[in-house]
Amino acid sequence: MLPRERLEIIKEIAIKEKKVYVSKLSKKFDVTEETIRRDLEKLELQGVVTRSYGGAILNVDKTNEDVPFYKRSRTNIESKQYIALKAIEFVKGGSTIVADCSSTVFEALKLIRNRNDVTVITNSVEVLQELNQSELNIISTGGGVDQRTLSLQGPITQNTIKKYNVDIAFVSCKGMDINKGILDSNETEAEIKRAMIKQSNKVILLVDHSKYDRTSFVKLFDYEDVDYVVTDIEPNEEWINLLHSNNIEVIY
Template identity: 55%
Template structure:
């Protein structure tokens, strides 16, 4: 069994049971305990779990496998601060694309009554939340992911390629100066990459906990990001990094 397959199984077991034991995982996955310890170490660097004596527990605030509505309550105040700052970027932007993240939806709530704005999204929560909105909403269609309340798959990606938008709002699980913006769901990442290709500008909405945090797969390189919107000023090294990469920071 490949490492990626083991990691997915471990994350699912953590989601279901909140904890795992090295000995039990070794038996279940038919690998040595040392291999399991390396797997747990890798997942810990991604912010998925916290290792304990003899095993690991699901890390509080870990978003992988957590229901959308639970995610939406985590760091809500920070998300709302980010939303307010993000509004500055949406002025005179008649076409907007958005991922299904809870941070981005907080920003969309603030423009729900704007007329003559077209919103392209794979979020099914937007369809529910914005039934009385003045926005013109274009849904991507696709395979429904009930955990993230999003639409995914080839149908969704093909739909996106039909449109060009002024700005894209996305979020992620971690930021690394060398690796870029990182996420934990590979299927979701492939979808977001197509969104990035169709947008004239890209705004990354992330709270302060995402800085210097790793995740499973690269979402986008910093050269493709125009704005970073966060809840408080990043440290000096990050601000210098953003300046060198011509990324505007709003906080």
């Protein structure tokens, strides 16, 4: 098992059980207790847990992004719909789009469901279910199904994405930090999003105000990888300066 895979499993255990113990994890993964302590230190640096004597305790306020898609889709829905309206202004006739499995991107795709001149490549199970009868030309990435995120993941997913060159990448994230960059909660999903932006001429990040100054588990990509940020509320001066310094156009 790779270290990052072990780290992801430890995170899942922490979310489920609220507390983890070094000795139990050491036996479970057949590694030394010192290795587990280093893993917990990494999770603490990401804001997932707080280390305590003999283990670590879950930081509930830092992991609320790890909720199922159906719950996330009902959070800040008005903000997401506003962002979606702004985002689809980029969609021209004949556009090709690669779209992640986020609820905000899903709202944008719903608004162009009658566009028969647009092709969408996506790993979103929700898009495949809800928009399969739409006018959109939808290409599924394939892959294994993650029930919590309602996404397709794995090597098949990444290999499919790499076959296409597209005009636009619609992606979102779980958090944005001035110093740490653009963040997400799942390493596997982050790898898929990185593949998406590499195949795109224009990267558009759809993010509501709750994502600013918010940490998450894994680095997704740097600000310099993004062309546009579409958001619901004008960011503060510090954020505006940072985004503009990376040649990102901010739309709100």
